[in-house]
Amino acid sequence: MASITGGPSLRYRNVASGSKVQKSKTLDPRFYLVAFVLCLTTPLMAGPRDGGNLAGDASRAPADDAISVEQLSADSYSRRQAAMMQMWRLRETSRQAVQDAARHPDPEVADRANWILRQWRRGSLPETPPELARLLQQDDDPSVLEELLEVGQFGAVVVAVEESAGTAQRLLLNQRLAAALNRRFPVYVRRAYQDDLLMDLLRLVDLVADSKEMAVCRVQMMQELGLDIDDDHLLPQAAENWTPMVRREAEIVVLAVLGRNEDAIARAREHGDESLLRICQMLNGQWQAIAEETVRQAAQAEEGSTERSRLWCQALVAADRANDDGIRNQAVKELVAIPVTLSDASVDLRWKCLASHGFVDEAITILARSEEVSDAAKRPRSDSAAVVAISAARTNRAFEILGYPYNEVDAKLQTWIAEAIEEQSQDTNDAKTLGTTPRVAPKLNRLLSLMRCLLAVGREQAAWTIARDLSDSDTIVGSQRVRDTVLITLLVTNRDDWMAALAVRPGESSLSSETQRLLVASLSDIDSKTWEMILESISVMMPTTPFDQRVQIAFDLCRGEIPEAFEDEKRLQELYQTLTSSRDYFPAAGERSLVRRSLPRRLNTQLANLFSELGQAEIASEILATLAASGDIAATFSIAQRELELGRAESALTGFDRVWKSVAASPRPALSAATVRYLRQNPEPIHHAAKATVAQWILARRQGHLTQAESLERQLRLMLCSPDLTLRGELLEYLGDRGERAITLEGYRSLLPMAAFGSEGATELYDVARNYSTLVREHDPMDAAKWFDLAIGGTLETTFFRSVAYISLPVFVRRWQLEAAIEKGDEQQVQRHLDRIYQLDPLDIDVAERLLPKMRAKGMDAIADASFQRVWEAGRAYIAEYPFDATAGNNLAWVAAMNQRELEEAARLSEQAVYFEPESAIYRDTLAEILFLLHRVDEALQIESGCLLDDPGQWHLHQQIEKYSEAMAE
Secondary structure (H helix, E strand, O other), X not given: OOOOOOOOOOOOOOOOOOOOOOOOOOOOOHHHHHHHHHHHHOOOOEEEEEOOEEEEOOOOOOOHHHOOHHHHHOOOHHHHHHHHHHHHHOHHHHHHHHHHHOOOOOHHHHHHHHHHHHHHHHOOOOOOOHHHHHHHHHOXXXXXXXXXXXXXXXXXXXXXXXXXXXXXXXXXXXXXXXXXXXXXXXXXXXXXXXXXOHHHHHHHHHHHOOOHHHHHHHHHHHHHOOOOOOHHHOOOHHHHHOOHHHHHHHHHHHHHHOOOHHHHHHHHHHHOOHHHHXXXXXXXXXXXXXXXXXXXXXXXXXXXXXHHHHHHHHHHHHHHXXXXXXXXXHHHHHXXXXXXXXXXXXXXXXXXXXXXXXXXXXXXXXXXXXXXXXXXXXXXXXXXXXXXXXXXXXXXXXXXXXXXXXXXXXXXXXXXXXXXXXXXXXXXXXXXXXXXXXOOOHHHHHHHHHHHHHHHOOOHHHHHHHHHHHHHOOOEEOOEEHHHHHHHHHOOOOOHHHHHHHHOOOOOOOOOHHHHHHHHHOOOOOOHHHHHHHHHHHHHHOOOOOHHHHHHHHHHHHOOOOOHHHOOHHHHHHHHHHHHOOOEOOOOOOOOOOOOOEOOOOOOHHHHHHXXXXXXXXXXXXXXHHHHHOOOHHXXXXXXXXXXXXXXXXXXXXXXXXXXXXXXXXXXXXXXXXXXXXXXXXXXXXXXXXXXXXXXXXXXXXXXXXXHHHHHHHHHHHHOOOOOHHHHHHHHHHHHHOOOHHHXXXXXXXXXXXXXXXXXXXXXXXXXXXXXXXXXXXXXXXXXXXXXXXXXXXXXXXXXXXXXHHHHHHHHHHHHHHHHHHHHOOHHHHHHHHHHHHHHOOOOHHHHHHHHHHHHHOXXXXXHHHHHHHHHHHHHHHHHHOOOOHHHHHHHHHHHHHHOOOXXXXXXXXXXXXXXXXXXXXXXXXXXXXXXXXXXXXXXXXXXXXXXXXXXXXXXXXXXXXXXXXXXXX
């Protein structure tokens, strides 16, 4: 195997360009034209690439010692010209001579040498295609070198980079090329692979790498190309110009990706970087060491400082994973003892850390106290305390925190609404008078939280009353209406389907930009332009229908639901025709058009997906075909993907080939300059092309084209070296969805440590770990739990996640750890994980439904029985107090059915859930199963048959009917 050190390796010398010389006054200006023509017409004498340069053909090149400065001052003009062209061709052997000649006292010699140097710095070589050679002669802008990349002239770009050393353009050149590599890496890999130029591409990465991601890209490319990795040169040559901090981090990340965790820890310790050391120790599971060191640092931190709080949080995180109860309890005590003040910046971190580690009541206390302090200081409050309490099955405490007793809801709800509106109006007026920024008043905040709590316990009518009355109010909050504040709250509930009904009052004829933004935010895969197209098309179709009803119709359609007005399929055909027609839309009197008066004509893949969801496959196909014909890469990929799924191999291959041809983005008559620029700057087409490679690989294997499949797999593996971590994540997710488990796991195991160290503008560890954990949890729940746990820990200092995540996500981790412990038969760990789950959520149903039977199968009957009784009693007490929560009643009944215990009481709970939600096939299915277990098989079969009529697509229902029918026959 070749080594990265020595010989024609990736280590380069930086050769200065030499001192400036005065431009010759005697050299004929026509010399430059002649030289340029020669570069286009002289037969090429370039030999094989070596070390990123062009080595001359040994059979035709003169001896090395024959290349000298004197050749450029020969008596004969033709000899001087031939020597110049020879030196230009044989850069590897003539480079020093050219450097010397550039400082020669003879002006003609110096001019000839400097001409050669300029060609090299431009990336202009004898074999450069003529059209590119002309472009390079016309423009010295570094962006021109990107054209060389696009046509696969990687060796020429390497020459340009090397020769730019010491020039003012070097930094800009490196930045431009690094950005292009990051953006279009799969395209360059494919070109380099096809032209056997992978070493040139690797050398280019080595020269222009500007980040730890590119450092990892280089090392992984070396692995794929079978090159040894020398410990003295873990980083690319470009790292010579990095800051010490970037070099340090990149070196440690490279070691971690190579699986050399102990070496990474040693380097981090050697550099004295505590942050990097902690990440390395986390990846290596050294939680006890982290806990002990963090406690030492916390004890030395300033009393009451945010840093001290942060360190105690880190100590809790580490001690919990090391099962060190002493440090864990000490950390909890310290975090709870810190007083909550207005200036306390650690509140958010403290409550999240405590809650996610099972100290939920302590976390709620800190949150509630923080909200009281905010109220007293007339500052905005979060009202997270009640939401966390509801999420953790501390329902009574949630209503207590809000100051709205549950047993008074029916009698006092209207009074509470009126008081909230009055306080908000007063606060807004006071803010205007004082010239301050208005806030959401405390009572309004609490009322919105009450709405969320009521939804959680099944009191939907009371929650609707709050939402409707507030939305109908003219009260202003800051620069928006209370209505928009209600919509923002609904976005994080299970009733975002109410939004359209609240967004427009009867009689109104327009949507505010903020209200429209919120409506669109509640719709998956629909952007504002597509929403506007649909709404205006409906307005054309139904001009006499009130505006609020048109909004509701558009909203229902965008959610994939067919409203009553569109039950006739011809209406959906008409909608499509209207979307593509050329008629102008003239709003009714007093109605403001949402966009321009002329209807937008641009179709997109969102519309195709929408019609597909609405059961209009032919329209969806027509839209995609239209888009693909116009060059839309996403549509082309979608069509090819559909053909792949339908088993139409040739058609699918044609589509995927078309994707690649489009992404190549070479200037051609069919493409405008703007289109070429878009294709090269936009990452989405590149992601489609990379996924197309996966599909081509799968098809090649299916068709038995093993050589082609091997070639595509190698390209795919090289693409997975991309410095763009977002591309890697999407590509791995696509591979996982297609069942390519081996290569997917391999890719994740290098991506996960990279994401753990953080990457600006790239995929976060949470996203990567979530996808990886989903992939491996069935086969390796412990590994799934490890990475997802690390990812959750990394979110404690962010504001991206909703407060409920710090209850629900840790429960997922503990469930997976519980599964692993059950599989191993480790009763002590089983009990430990069960205790933590019930600390977080005493009503957790998944464990009781799915995992208790597994415990019994492993002989852990006593633990399983005690766990069931724990959930059953907590659930019964909850339902007795909140009987309208049909979901909780159904879930508890199903748990009883899965464990075949308390069946009589379970039947009563199930009947109650069906009473409140008679349309739910899921709830009726639960009742049928319980009746079957009670040997009331005929009733079970009747109920299940009705469920099947309502939801014939549910395969589970077919299986249940078969089971009940067989029982009846027996």
